[in-house]
Amino acid sequence: MSIEIQNLHKRFGAFVALDHIDLSIPPGQLVALLGPSGCGKTTLLRIIAGLETADHGQVLFDGEDATRRHVRERGVGFVFQHYALFQHMTVFENIAFGLRVRPRAVRPPETAIRAKVNALLDLVQMGWLANRYPSQLSGGQRQRIALARALAVEPQVLLLDEPFGALDTKVRKELRRWLRRLHDELHITSVFVTHDQEEALEVADRIVVMNHGRIEQIGSPQEVYDAPATPFVYQFLGNINLFHSRVHAGWARVGGLRVQVPEYGDTEHAPAMAYVRPHDIDLLREPEDGDTTLTATISRVSQLGSLVRLELIQSPDGEIAEVEMTRERYAADPLQIGDLVFVKPRQVRVFLQDHSKVTPVPQWSGDGDGI
Amino acid sequence: MSGSAHQASVSATTTEPRFVRVALVTVALSFLTLFLFVPLAAVFYEALRKGIGVYLAAIADPYALAAIRLTLLSVAIAVPLNMVFGIAAAWAIAKFEFLGKSVLITLIDLPFAVSPVIAGMIYVLLFGAQGWLGPWLGAHDIKIIFAVPGIVLATVFVTVPFIARELIPLMQAQGTDEEEAALVLGASGWLTFWRITLPNIQWGLLYGVVLCTARAMGEFGAVSVVSGHIRGLTNTLPLHVEILYNEYQFAAAFACASLLTLLALVMLAFKALIERRALRQRHSALAMETSS
Amino acid sequence: MTPRFRHPSVLPGFGLTLGFTIGYLSLIVLIPLTMAFLRALDLSWDQFWQAVTAPRVLASYRLTFGAAFLAAAFNTVFGLIVAWVLVRYRFPGQRLVDALVDLPFALPTAVAGITLATLYSGNGWIGQYLKPLGIKVAFTPLGVIVALVFISLPFVVRTVQPVLEDLEAEVEEAAASLGASRWQIFRRVIFPAVRPALLTGFTLAFARAIGEYGSVIFIAGNLPMVSEITPLLIVGKLEQYDYGGAAALSVVMLIISFILLLLINLLQRWSRTQSGGEVAS
Secondary structure (H helix, E strand, C coil), rough: CCEEEEEEEEECCCCCEEEEEEEEEECCEEEEECCCCCCCCCHHHHHHHHCCCCCCEEEECCECCCCCHHHHCCEEEEECCCCCCCCCCCCCHHHHHHHCCCCHHHHCHHEEEEEHHEEEEEEEHHHCCCCCCCCHCCHHHHHHHHHHHHCCCCCEEEEEECCCCCCCCCHHHHHHHHHHHHHHHHHHHEEEEEEEEEHHHHHHCCCEEECCEEEEEEEEEEHHHCEEEEEEHHHHCCCCCEEEEEEEEEEEEECCCCCCCCCCCCCCCCEEEEEHHHHEEEEEECCCCCCEEEEEEEEEEEEEECCCEEEECCCCCCEEEEEEEHHHHHCCCCCCCCEEEEEEEEEEEEHHHHHHHHCCCCCCCCCCCCC | CCCCCHHHHHHHHHHCCCHHHHHHHHHHHHHHHHHHHHHHHHHHHHHHHCHHHHHHHHHHHHHHHHHHHHHHHHHHHHHHHHHHHHHHHHHHHCCCCCCCCHHHHHHHHHHHCCCCCHHHHHHHHHHHCCCCCHHHHHHCCCCCCCCCHHHHHHHHHHHHHHHHHHHHHHHHHCCCHHHHHHHHHCCCCCHHHHHHHHHHHHHHHHHHHHHHHHHHHHCHHHHHHCCCCCCCCCCCCHHHHHHHCCCCHCCCCCCHHHHHHHHHHHHHHHHHHHHHHHHHHHHHHHHHHHHC | CCCCCCCCCCCCCHHHHHHHHHHHHHHHHHHHHHHHHHHHHCHHHHHHHHHHHHHHHHHHHHHHHHHHHHHHHHHHHHHHHHHHHHHHHHCCCCHHHHHHHHHHHHHHHHHHHHHHHHHHHHCCCCHHHHHHHHHCCCCCCHHHHHHHHCCCCHHHHHHHHHHHCCHHHHHHHHHHHHCCCCHHHHHCCCHHHCCCCCCCCHHHHHHHHHHHHHHHHHHHCCCCCCCCCCCHHHHHHHHHHHHHHHHHHHHHHHHHHHHHHHHHHHHHHHHHHHHHCCCCC
């Protein structure tokens, strides 16, 4: 089933949770709503489910207006962040719930319910836990049961709110792959909310990056990572280095470096910011001809598993930059603390300052652990 | 739409149709009106029915004043005693693991399960003229039953669990981390209690004190059995109300009753005030516990 | 489980506080309470049996336990509704109503007794409307029930309220998203979650009502065989210096209440395992 969202607006008191959102999700896709907390992603998911009502705007399922449809009749499967399993029911009864509450006329017979629940238990590989209570399960097991319960009513749309948020890293990675495989098997149109860029990049077909109740960018994981549409997306996905810059007549100047920016051909003497990923930088021992490098001193070298991260102090203004390279590359020329280097970015993206004022760029520290 | 975001989100999918809500509120309020609000209003109506003069005279009566004094005295003894007990019991139970802990908790609750009349009776069996220690007490001219000590003892008995019951779950939720940290930093045990534990439990403690005071003030059955109803000497205020009522001095009885009711309302107001803080203290302790 | 009496801990004061706790409890509660049992042993078996099975005594058991049961059951139904309304809905004066629910805890029972007796007497505020209907409350067993409803009113409300507050909205939303109607959600999801609290509230109300004395004696009329409760019989025996008889009745009351509490505790444990809460240790 396709989902179409038109001009959706929602506010809580003075807080605008969703600011006139348009979004269309083709059938069978697995879509991630990605953004920091408070960006409106969960509200959007809850409105699609019918758990929340929008102030105005429409939600269409397969072109049919579902805005006024009660959550009971929407035929969506919803997996809650904290699972919301029924504590007083066994795993089996949890999964059977959606079938048992159907009106008598459309309720499947007991044997059919049993068969269906057992099939779902097999699908989530939890058949041996059928008679346990939720309090006896681990977080990962609860998550699978919550998913099986949502699937029992054969939803046309599967919605997952931070499905892996409450799990520890190892289980989270495992379940992530499992969800992807499950989706490849079932092909239910699915939307999941996450604040974890790695999760979105790994699992989703498409990523919708949200901030302050608006959509910043929609695209495949590769698109949003390699060609971020806004400074926010740049910062939210992966680590970056920021350099102060000035743009004039199609050229941006960053310290001693000149970069061509044809998109700003008509701009004159405007302050700007240059964005460079830490792994898009070469470090040279000798300066190059032309204005292609910045000078800096190595201030720190850290080994991070397969990567080596170097911290640089730019001269003359003392700003700090980060560079990442593979171990092999570092081993070929092991730079030491105090070495003078020439910084040559392979890819630079420049955004004008006032552009970044429209969508302020928060400083994310430690949230993204780099790609 | 009024109310918090939470409410708004609840109202969308998880509330009842309007007529169900109105019907339930009506049923609840009718029930409370019949059994709670009407009796409350009646106390004051009956008290003032014969005019303010009769009301004041009933309260200024020397026997009434003596009863008030005795009630306050037994509260002033019972509450601090049970406070010390509550803190000691909660410390032992919440901060240590030992065998028979659950039995001890059950025993602390025991006075709740015992009829106040039986509570009074056991002291009569012990200290009464025909009681086990009666002859010995008589020989030494010590009076407990039909005297003030008996009244205080009976009051203490029925209010034993109140403060302990508030503190045990609170201190259990708070755990021992902060006390251990203080000890590591070199504080003595006593200092740790005063500077760390007591501030952490102050609202729960106050809450328990209010409950304990309210009950101590109004105890009737247990006190009635040990009192002997000697006017001016062993009559507490609730017993005084009974005597006046049985003598058909309704206005005076209700005047004294209204005094007790006012005190009860003050206690409820205190309770409501403290409740939010005490709850917050418990919740923050639980939140710390679950997040760690 | 450890064979040691206590786990080692660096915190001080264990011996002092536990010693004080046990000493205090023994002096105030345990030793006096065993007196009742010892005193009852003074009687021969025949004397004991006669004291506790006299027709007037049997009638008082029926009234005491029956009225307490009915009052607690009544409060279980209405207490659930009150708790529900206080947690789920908003209406004017709600905070005040919420605070006043505890009034029976704070109000001296004697005050409750004389007030209810006055209200339900033939010419009282409420009694005058019941009289033409042929309903007599004051000085009848019905009056006993009314008094017990009053004094045990807060128990169910106060035990159910926090459970309802802690129920996650998510669980109800999950049920709704799976297609359950509002009534199905209440019956299959909410009610099982509050059932243990409801039983606890009932138990507390019942236990409190069994022992109640102050509020009942004013409204009951205390007619032998009809509206006389067991605690009143105990008081009567004490006033006649029949300590043995009073102790015997107390022992019976204590034993019956303990057995009932034990039964209800077991029921509660069963209910809790049904709701899965306690299964994981």
